[in-house]
Amino acid sequence: MGDLTRRSLLTGSVASAAAIGLPAAATAAPSTAPAGSSARPTTRADVVVVGAGLAGLTAARRLVAHGHSVVVLEARDRVGGRTLNHPIAKGKIAEAGGEFVGPTQDRIVALAREVGITTFDAYDSGNDVYQRGSIRLLYSDTSATGTAPPDPTLLVDIVKLSQQIDQMATTIPIEKPWTAPDAAAWDEQTLATWVRANAVNADGILELLAPFTEALIGAEPEDVSLFAVVAYVAAAGDAKNVGTFERLFNVRNGAQQSRLVGGSQLVSQRVAAALGHRVRLGSPVRRIARTAHGVQVESDRLTVIGRRVVVAVPPVLAAQIQYDPLLPVRRDQLVQRLPMGSLRKVEAIYATPFWRAAGLTGQFLTTGGPVGYSFDNSPPDGKPGVLAGFVGGAQNLKWSRHSPAELRAAVLAQYARLFQDDRFLKPEGFFEHDWSSERWSRGGPTYTPGPGTLTALGPALRAPVGHLHWAGTETSDYWIGYMDGAVRSGERVAAEVHASL
Incomplete structure (x- = not known):
């Protein structure tokens, strides 16, 4: 399933809402813009949610179920945040962003099931490959060290x-x-x-x-x-x-144990379809101002007057919004000190996952890059075969200076060398997604706090500021940086806001 567009958001939204227990979305009626405002249309809602990733959509879904009127403003032309389905062949997809779920990540799994999405096991049969310098090992993650290599x-x-x-x-x-x-x-x-x-x-x-x-x-x-x-x-x-x-780190009994049928972005797409007109795409929020009775949230396409606002975007993006009045110093300093990681995913597509027949999982761990860790990202039926890898941190900064063709050649050569099979050099397709160069992510998969940041300023991470409330996976208690953390943060903030209205 491709990206959810404005048109597909509206199509069937009433039926989708009924199917998962939400009231049908009503079109917000424009009101007269306040004196001195721009010519953009203005509407009203109890709660304005900034960001249509898993955190923002979870919060909106719960608040609507509580009977509150909600408008979700999303900067991108799609929903899903740091989850993104990439079409590969005959209606099948591979995920270009977050995708794995595992034990104790029960909130994302529950939400997926509520919108009709099941899980399947990530492929993990056979041996992993490890190489560091002259040391090369084949090993099973059923050994005592799990995914960690038994490097002597x-x-x-x-x-x-x-x-x-x-x-x-x-x-x-x-x-x-x-x-x-x-x-x-x-x-x-x-x-x-x-x-x-x-x-x-x-x-x-x-x-x-x-x-x-x-x-x-x-x-x-x-x-x-x-x-x-x-x-x-x-x-x-x-x-x-x-x-x-x-x-x-583990696949077996770990955070990489399972995947979602249809791709991780499908969860957000189905929740957004049920919310219908409440979700406004292509609407980056530029300013949030306190009013006599609540807040005024100004985006490029729409101004919303609300009683509460939930900011459900990464801290680095929340810092780019203009706040009137200014945020408290501790909150302002915190978001200036939480840079996103640098990460891209690279994926090679083959007719079949031929490495399985050789007794390999498709996972390797190696030093020196460009890819440090790879995994089998094939669809549930194993056709086509997809081998994905992470290029992160210093490696991503290094390869950002090279052309896409150079990176592709280096990745394929690395696959062939590590798995000792030249068939990896000739994929049927290849794609990459650099989250660091995406305007409305600015990196991934999560923030990277340096020394002194969280102990000095951490309490401001999710503490409300007046009518402002904060969500996003970085604000979660459990599973920070994961899809489950995003859902948990949306559930927390929805309860927080509902109690305040």
């Missing part, structure tokens, strides 16, 4: 450091991680600094960690605060299951 030169550190981080994560209060006993000390250093102080083979471990962090947050171990990493690990669970380092 690093095994002691892999076990030791992962256990240490898991233990550190147990001390994190999920709703207020910055109050952890050691938060300040951990936030004074980067992940790389901590590794150098605790690893036997620090250089080797940092070399191994780079492709993990490049794929996971779009940054290097030197870029991100140790405390932010520990809090991120702690969030990889739910109220009954403590977050672990292993759950973040």
Whole structure:
């Protein structure tokens, strides 16, 4: 299913709404624009939602179910935020953005089921490939190290450091991680600094960690605060299951265990179709101003007068909105210090996933790039075969200086070399999506807090400011940076706003 356009949003919205329990969307009646405003049309709603990704759409859906009038303003000409379906062949898709779900990610799975979308297992039969320098291994993720490679030169550190981080994560209060006993000390250093102080083979471990962090947050171990990493690990669970380092990285019993039939963007498309005219595409919000009775939200296409506003976009984009009056200093400083990671996905399409017959999962982990981590991204029936990879952090910055053709050649050569099969050199198709160059994302998959940011300013991340409320996966308690975190944040903020109206 392709991107949801303005026309497809409106078609069938009444039937879709009835199917998932929402009242049919009514067209908002324009009202007279206030004196001094631009000529853009003006309408009214109880709640204005900025952003039609999973967070904003979840919030809107819940608020409508509570009986509130809602308008969703989306800058793009599509819904879905950092999820994006890419057509590949005969109505089939591959995801160019977020796609995986796994144990304890129950909120995204529940929402998907509510709109008629099921899951299927990510392909994980056979051996993974690992290469670092002269070391090349084939290994199964059913071994003791899971997705982490059993590199004999690093095994002691892999076990030791992962256990240490898991233990550190147990001390994190999920709703207020910055109050952890050691938060300040951990936030004074980067992940790389901590590794150098605790690893036997620090250089080797940092070399191994780079492709993990490049794929996971779009940054290097030197870029991100140790405390932010520990809090991120702690969030990889739910109220009954403590977050672990292993759950973040593993496919089997981990965050990459399953995918959504029809592609992850389909969830947002179906929710938006049910919301109908409430969702306005091509409407980037430029200004949010407090009024005597609420808020005035000005986008390029529409001004909305509301009682509350939910800003459900990444912090770096929320910072670009003009606020009147200015935001409190702590909130303003926070969003200036939360850059997005740098990440692109590259995907090669073949007639079949021939690597499966060779006993390979399609997953590799390697150092030196451009791709650090690959995976089998084929449709549920395995036709065609799709091999996807992450180019993140410093690798993405490096390859942004090269042409698409040069990157394509380098990726295919890397696939052929690592899997030792020249068939990878001749795909039937190839596409890439650089989230760092997308105007309304500015990077991915999530933010990358540096030292000192979250302990000093973290409480402002989701605390309402007057009539302003904040959502988005970065504001979640569990599964920060994931689709599940986005849905959780939308549910939280909907309850918060409903209680305030």
